[in-house]
Amino acid sequence: MPKDSFRLAIFFSGRGSNMVAIAEQAQRGILQPYCQVALAFTNNPQAGGIALAHQMQLPVVCLPLSKGQSREEYDRQVVQILYEHQIDMVVLAGYMRILSPWFIAAYCGKIINIHPADTRQHQGKEGYAWAWEQRLSQTLITVHLVDEGLDTGLILGQHPVDLVGATTLAEVEQRGLAVENRFYSEVLREYLSHRQSTATK
Numbered sequence: 086m087p088k089d090s091f092r093l094a095i096f097f098s099g100r101g102s103n104m105v106a107i108a109e110q111a112q113r114g115i116l117q118p119y120c121q122v123a124l125a126f127t128n129n130p131q132a133g134g135i136a137l138a139h140q141m142q143l144p145v146v147c148l149p150l151s152k153g154q155s156r157e158e159y160d161r162q163v164v165q166i167l168y169e170h171q172i173d174m175v176v177l178a179g180y181m182r183i184l185s186p187w188f189i190a191a192y193c194g195k196i197i198n199i200h201p202a203d204t205r206q207h208q209g210k211e212g213y214a215w216a217w218e219q220r221l222s223q224t225l226i227t228v229h230l231v232d233e234g235l236d237t238g239l240i241l242g243q244h245p246v247d248l249v250g251a252t253t254l255a256e257v258e259q260r261g262l263a264v265e266n267r268f269y270s271e272v273l274r275e276y277l278s279h280r281q282s283t284a285t286k
């Protein structure tokens with residue numbers, strides 16, 4: 086018996102183009118019946134994506150880090166919010182905080198991330214700057230499960246971005262984001278359809 090649609094929370098810290106792209110695909114029915122975007126979450130009150138999420142009429146929660154709060158104390162608050170919204174799956178989209186082991190255990194195998202490079206070659210921030218500095222002819226956008234390591238989780242999908250002829254870092258980023266914004270939803274759809282048919286929530 087297939088499970089109900091997964092309730093996603095999309096986490097972002099900045100402009101939120103991937104959050105918007107996934108929410109748009111969901112609103113257009115492209116991710117049905119596999120999932121719905123039930124929450125847009127950010128740690129950053131200045132994030133440009135907040136206004137965009139409101140425009141899309143998504144439920145939005147912003148929880149800034151309190152002074153003196155440890156990573157785990159903060160994450161416990163975040164997970165409480167996720168439980169209140171009955172979130173099944175966490176989709177990281179430019180979320181600039183490393184999750185605590187406690188968070189990862191609470192949503193074990195249910196946290197997905199997108200990375201602008203091949204995670205076997207580059208981990209952490211500034212993936213486009215890395216590709217640009219290396220003068221790569223292509224970068225590999227990677228969607229992966231999140232484990233306790235830095236960008237070490239199981240790869241769910243990769244997509245090349247042609248960087249030949251790019252003359253600035255901004256152009257590298259622009260080409261990459263165009264792929265990310267389309268590809269993230271494609272991988273989510275495939276992955277969630279597989280999970281829905283084979284596994285329990």
Ligand code: GRF
Binds near residue numbers: 104179
């Ligand atoms: C993307 O390049 C993503 O791969 C990385 O952070 C960036 C977020 O961009 N993890 P946006 O906020 O979704 O536009």
